[in-house]
Amino acid sequence: MANRNVPIPRRQLYIGGEWREPVKKKRIPIINPATEEIIGDIPAATAEDVDIAVEAARKAIARDDWGSTTGAQRAKYLRAIAAKVLEKKSVLATLESLDSGKTLFESAADMDDVAGCFEYYADLAEALDSRRKIPVNLNSDSFKTYVLREPLGVVGLITPWNYPLLMAIWKVAPALAAGCAAILKPSELASITCLELGEICREIGLPSGALNILTGLGPEAGGPLASHPHVDKISFTGSGPTGSKIMTAAAQLVKPVSLELGGKSPIVVFDDIDNLDIAAEWTLFGIFVNTGQVCSATSRLIVQESIASAFLDRLLKWTKNIKISDPLEEDCKLGPVVSAGQYEKVLKFISNAKSEGATILYGGERPQHLKKGYYVQPTIITDVNTSMEIWKEEVFGPVLCVKTFKTEEEAIELANDTKYGLAAAVMSKDVKRCERFTKAFQSGIIWINCSQPTFNQLPWGGKKRSGFGRDLGEWGLESFLNIKQVTEYTSAEPWAFYKSPSKN
Ligand SMILES: NC(=O)c1ccc[n+]([C@@H]2O[C@H](COP(=O)([O-])OP(=O)(O)OC[C@H]3O[C@@H](n4cnc5c(N)ncnc54)[C@H](O)[C@@H]3O)[C@@H](O)[C@H]2O)c1
Ligand SMILES: C[N+](C)(C)CCCC=O
Ligand code: NA
Numbered sequence: 384m385a386n387r388n389v390p391i392p393r394r395q396l397y398i399g400g401e402w403r404e405p406v407k408k409k410r411i412p413i414i415n416p417a418t419e420e421i422i423g424d425i426p427a428a429t430a431e432d433v434d435i436a437v438e439a440a441r442k443a444i445a446r447d448d449w450g451s452t453t454g455a456q457r458a459k460y461l462r463a464i465a466a467k468v469l470e471k472k473s474v475l476a477t478l479e480s481l482d483s484g485k486t487l488f489e490s491a492a493d494m495d496d497v498a499g500c501f502e503y504y505a506d507l508a509e510a511l512d513s514r515r516k517i518p519v520n521l522n523s524d525s526f527k528t529y530v531l532r533e534p535l536g537v538v539g540l541i542t543p544w545n546y547p548l549l550m551a552i553w554k555v556a557p558a559l560a561a562g563c564a565a566i567l568k569p570s571e572l573a574s575i576t577c578l579e580l581g582e583i584c585r586e587i588g589l590p591s592g593a594l595n596i597l598t599g600l601g602p603e604a605g606g607p608l609a610s611h612p613h614v615d616k617i618s619f620t621g622s623g624p625t626g627s628k629i630m631t632a633a634a635q636l637v638k639p640v641s642l643e644l645g646g647k648s649p650i651v652v653f654d655d656i657d658n659l660d661i662a663a664e665w666t667l668f669g670i671f672v673n674t675g676q677v678c679s680a681t682s683r684l685i686v687q688e689s690i691a692s693a694f695l696d697r698l699l700k701w702t703k704n705i706k707i708s709d710p711l712e713e714d715c716k717l718g719p720v721v722s723a724g725q726y727e728k729v730l731k732f733i734s735n736a737k738s739e740g741a742t743i744l745y746g747g748e749r750p751q752h753l754k755k756g757y758y759v760q761p762t763i764i765t766d767v768n769t770s771m772e773i774w775k776e777e778v779f780g781p782v783l784c785v786k787t788f789k790t791e792e793e794a795i796e797l798a799n800d801t802k803y804g805l806a807a808a809v810m811s812k813d814v815k816r817c818e819r820f821t822k823a824f825q826s827g828i829i830w831i832n833c834s835q836p837t838f839n840q841l842p843w844g845g846k847k848r849s850g851f852g853r854d855l856g857e858w859g860l861e862s863f864l865n866i867k868q869v870t871e872y873t874s875a876e877p878w879a880f881y882k883s884p885s886k887n
Contacts, residue, residue, distance in 0.1 A: 387711055389477045391423035396432055396598065397581030399439035400591025406431035411571050411600070416484035416719040417709045417756045425574045428599035430607035433566070436595040437613050440537040440564035443592030449564065452590075454511035457560060461508060463587040464580075465501035468494055471583070475548070475576055480710045483547055483573040484719040484757065487711050489673060493549045496839075500549070500556045500855075503839040507860050508560035525874040531867040534562035536615035538863060539608040541601075541629065542577075543621045544570035544721050545676040545779075551577050553843070553854045554618045555594060561863035566595045566614070568605045570621075572722050574598040601625060609633055618862065619643065620678070623848055641852025641862055643678065643844055645777040646805030649798040650681035650834055651788075651820065653811035654690040662810045663697040666783075669808060669834030671705060671761050674720055675781035678849075679806040681834045682778060685797045688787040695765070695785065699745055702761050707750045719757040720780050726757035729780030733762060736773035741784070742766040769800055777803070791816065795823045804847035808834040827853075 391413060395402040409427040414420070428436075443449040468475065476490035485493070511532065519528045540554040551567055558565040569577035581596045597604050605625075609617050610632040619629050620643040633640045650669050656662045669681035686694050710718035720726050733747045746760030764784045767774050773784045788794040798807055798820075807824035809817055810832055817831045827845040830836070837843065842853040852862055877883065 386477065387481065389474055389481070391478070391481070391575060392579065392582070393423065394426065394578040394581065396426050396428055396436070397578065397584070397594075397596040398432070398436045398592075399442070399595065400585060400589070402581070403432075403435070405429065405599070406435075411598070413482060413575060414722065415481050416721050417481075417711075419723070419755055419757070422481060423575070425571070425578065425598040427571075428568075428597040428604040430603070432597055432599075433604065433607040433611060436566045436597055437537060437611055439592035439595055440566055441613060443564040443590060444534070444536065446590065446592075449590040449593045450562070452562060454508035454515070454560070454562075457562060458505035458508040460587065460589050461501045461505035461556060461559060464583055464589070465498040465505070467583040467587055468498040468501070471579070472498075475579060477711070478575045478579065479547060479573075480718070482575045483544060483721055484710055485673060486715045486718050488715070490710075493546055497548050497552045500552050500839050504556040504560040504860065507557070507857065511560070511860070525872060525876075527871045527873045529869050531869060532864045533867055535863050535865045536563060537613060538563045538565050539611070539614045539617045540565055540567045541605045541608065541617060541619045541621065542567065542569050544573040545673060545678070547573040548576035548580065550620050551580070553859065554620075555580070557854075557859040558618075558863045559593060560860055563863050564593050564595075566597060566608060568597050568599065568608055571598065571600050605629070606632065610635065612636060614638065616640070616863070618852070618854075620854070626850060641844075641854075642850030643852070643854060644805075644848065644850040645779070646678050646680070646803045646845065646849050647683060647775065647777050647801045648679055648681045648803070648806040648808070648826065649683045649685050649801070650808040651794045651798055651810065652684065652686040652690070652694060653809070653813070653816070654687040655812050656690075656810050657812060659690070659694055659697045660701075663694065663701050665808075665810065665832070665834050666698060667701050667705075670783040671702075671717060671781050672835060674717055674759075676720060676725075676779050677835065679828060679835060680779075681806065681808050681830075682783060683774065683797075683801075684783055684785045685794055686785065686787055687794075688789050691787045695744065695763070698763065702745055702763065705761055707753065707758060707760065709756070717761060717781060720759060721757070723757060725780065726759065729759050729778055729782065732773060732776070732778045732780070732782060733764070736764050736767070736771060736784070739771045739773070740766065740768075741771060741773060744785075746781070769797070775801065791819070795820070799823070799825045802848040803845065805845035805849035806830065
């Protein structure tokens, strides 16, 4: 077992490069979901603190030490942050697990991804210098034109608890690479590592106000950020209902938003797969990694009837082998869900599925050996029909529902039978069929013969009710840039549209 006695730092809000007590001095308890114990607290920002942070961000943009930096200069800061994250990896990973219930192995992997994401955007920040000003040739003697890429300004980043630091960094890194000044509002359910990012920024000497971190409740801290007149954009990852509220608030000021929302993603398994075990493991990983609290979780298994029985048999064998324990224990593969609220929500989805007539093939309850903590067994539900809640709604927990199909057409129809459109996976050795599914799936992310692998270079985001806009890749950087066209009249001749008064 890793050291669970890592002290939980008692932080304030990180504003203008300093730790600052919230104006109303309120704090929110931190709960460890594995023990249900209060292990510390975080500051709770309100509208007053948002005003102060927005002012600090505006000042940063107006100051040369941030507002006039080149991409190459910003890249140095991003690389310094990446190095600090790796230096502190073990402590940060432990804090992430204590706060969110994530297994220590996954938290450590997240910290590598966090550092990798800063490194990736450091490269893109450097490359931006040569793309900052692009001449456009009009073949004109009268006009010289060019297009500028500029930082968008002050941006609000509102993020969820499932990958507390990683989801924040998917936005923080490109926002800083672009030269924006950012205000990060992480989830009140897991904010520790985001506050530690503040300490890292202080240690590496990031210019004050370039990144501000406001922990607090959604409506009290996130709400005023979304509706603030001096915030130029909101980039949000979280639930659909909150996304709608943010879009509504931003719409009043015609403020751009990007929304990465939930999903109910399908994984379609065909009978031509060579190896049932390989497909079973990907199916398992697609729904049980991070205890199913993944926006892109492939939570609907759509399996060809001819192999359904054999495949479910393999799936059960793999599922029974998953170690469920305190997330800090060695080899733990499934920790608790994040909170009491999430625990109740997941169990309610399972009991509703039962009362609607579905069969709980495996799991569905608290594991017998764990008396405390928000643990739910990995759960597989069969005898599902398309009108059931469990087929339609995002659970955000370790719950897989299963349907069978006979034909490819039927599989496509089932896969797209959802209001969401984040991700979709197909398992088949038929290359042409995989191409047909790639085209037919109504989603932003396609996995072929796998589920969940994610790379900084590739765009991340969805369509339909999963939102719009893209994190990661060059698209993530572009979303924090303003495109400005410049047209210069270079002719010595008069424009001659009006009759010149000197000729009267
Ligand atoms: N598409 C993706 O990339 C992605 C990634 C992770 C999570 N998610 C989705 O996030 C959801 C779970 O995360 P969650 O429970 O933290 O979501 P949530 O919507 O409850 O909270 C997300 C963030 O919004 C804030 N918030 C809440 N109410 C607000 C308001 N009125 N105004 C402004 N901010 C407010 C919260 O404090 C938090 O920081 C799931 O639906 C999941 O699918 C999506
Ligand atoms: C694919 N990852 C790395 C699990 C990240 C998913 C982000 C959304 O929850
Ligand atoms: Na917590």
